Amino acid sequence: MDFDYPDRTLALRNKLSAFMEEFVYPSEEKFFAEVDENRRQGNAWVATRVIEELKKKARAQELWNLWLPRSEHGAGLNNLDYAPLCEIMGRSPIGPETFNCSAPDTGNMEVLVRYGSPQIQESAGSGRCCAARSAPVSP
Amino acid sequence: MTEPAVASSDATNIQARIERDGDHYVLNARKWWTSGGNDPRCAVLIFMGKTNPEDPNRHRQQSMIVVPMNTAGVKVVRHLPVFGYDDAPHGHAEIAFENVRVPKDHLLLGEGRGFEIAQGRLGPGRIHHCMRLIGVAERALEKMCRRTLGRVAFGRPIAEQTVTRERIADARILIDSTRLLVLNAADKMDRLGNKVSAKEIAMIKVAAPIMACQILDWAIQAHGAAGVCDDFGLAQAYAHARTLRLADGPDEVHRNQIGKLELARYRT
Numbered sequence: 001m002d003f004d005y006p007d008r009t010l011a012l013r014n015k016l017s018a019f020m021e022e023f024v025y026p027s028e029e030k031f032f033a034e035v036d037e038n039r040r041q042g043n044a045w046v047a048t049r050v051i052e053e054l055k056k057k058a059r060a061q062e063l064w065n066l067w068l069p070r071s072e073h074g075a076g077l078n079n080l081d082y083a084p085l086c087e088i089m090g091r092s093p094i095g096p097e098t099f100n101c102s103a104p105d106t107g108n109m110e111v112l113v114r115y116g117s118p119q120i121q122e123s124a125g126s127g128r129c130c131a132a133r134s135a136p137v138s139p
Numbered sequence: 140m141t142e143p144a145v146a147s148s149d150a151t152n153i154q155a156r157i158e159r160d161g162d163h164y165v166l167n168a169r170k171w172w173t174s175g176g177n178d179p180r181c182a183v184l185i186f187m188g189k190t191n192p193e194d195p196n197r198h199r200q201q202s203m204i205v206v207p208m209n210t211a212g213v214k215v216v217r218h219l220p221v222f223g224y225d226d227a228p229h230g231h232a233e234i235a236f237e238n239v240r241v242p243k244d245h246l247l248l249g250e251g252r253g254f255e256i257a258q259g260r261l262g263p264g265r266i267h268h269c270m271r272l273i274g275v276a277e278r279a280l281e282k283m284c285r286r287t288l289g290r291v292a293f294g295r296p297i298a299e300q301t302v303t304r305e306r307i308a309d310a311r312i313l314i315d316s317t318r319l320l321v322l323n324a325a326d327k328m329d330r331l332g333n334k335v336s337a338k339e340i341a342m343i344k345v346a347a348p349i350m351a352c353q354i355l356d357w358a359i360q361a362h363g364a365a366g367v368c369d370d371f372g373l374a375q376a377y378a379h380a381r382t383l384r385l386a387d388g389p390d391e392v393h394r395n396q397i398g399k400l401e402l403a404r405y406r407t
Binding site: 028032035038039044045046047048067078079080082083086087088089090091092093095096097101102103104105106107108110111112114115116117119120 | 203
């Protein structure tokens with residue numbers, strides 16, 4: 001029984017924590033302010049600029065779809081590898097979506113990857129694989 | 140999965156219908172707590188309903204089907220607030236399905252296999268919730284420490300008062316023990332699969348939200364009235380963590396399953 005995280009997990013933890021410090025935590029207030037503003041304008045049910053910007057950055061750093069256990073779509077991590085990373089994302093209410101790792105998307109995308117026909121994956125993913133583009137909420 | 144008309148903690152109660160009509164299935168139902176359903180980016184949803192209500196095996200009556208949100212007959216009725224938070228733009232929707240026609244190839248895996256999928260689906264979804272909750276609790280503990288170190292009451296920093304020390308100590312014990320439980324479940328899922336890990340997944344699904352709720356409650360108390368407004372994120376985090384004692388199966392269902400598996404070892 002080895003209680004230490006492997007080197008790869010430690011490296012990803014450091015990268016993820018640095019991203020959280022640099023981009024995610026400082027964006028929390030901006031996110032809620034943007035949603036409040038949208039609400040005041042009469043419609044809070046629109047994508048926020050804050051999160052869309054964060055997603056681009058996360059994707060560029062390959063901190064994207066880390067939850068996916070299949071390497072063709074994600075990072076190829078298993079649950080044990082992913083747990084300490086997901087924990088870091090969970091520290092912020094806007095963390096999980098930034099990395100395309102939010103609920104209920106991860107569970108739903110897993111269903112589509114496992115059980116969906118290629119056509120379903122296509123339609124769910126707007127022309128890209130559903131795992132990368134995400135199924136139910138986040139493009 | 141969840142429906143306003145029935146106790147959906149028992150998923151065999153689901154009334155939604157999925158009826159075959161030529162090359163399509165026709166869906167009729169009222170669902171709620173469809174998280175993400177209010178988001179304009181939501182493209183598809185996964186719908187659970189009965190294709191085979193007469194099947195004598197209650198776990199073979201249900202199927203899952205993928206429904207594009209823009210299909211005629213899908214109507215988002217309202218968003219449901221969580222302790223007053225709308226969680227916009229994500230949201231939790233109540234959705235009416237009236238004669239919704241979906242191509243038959245949108246059915247997942249096959250008729251009557253909805254429960255089978257649910258077992259695969261809910262394992263990863265549940266453990267991800269638990270992993271995130273550990274992060275939520277870590278941050279709450281961090282805020283509790285910083286706040287109580289920086290404020291003085293009755294002549295001493297709040298952090299120097301015994302009750303605060305006790306809560307901080309208990310929070311650390313709760314977080315670390317829950318993390319070990321989660322890692323244990325993750326390891327078992329990786330090695331033996333989701334189905335065999337049902338007990339471990341149920342255990343963390345009970346333990347993690349209760350742990351997070353308890354620590355958030357202490358963190359809120361440590362912040363004084365500031366803890367219940369939105370300045371520190373604790374109130375909304377509490378609303379979210381508390382919801383997870385219901386979402387993806389209420390505590391009672393998971394405890395019942397754990398108890399059943401434990402007792403099975405002693406039945407002859």
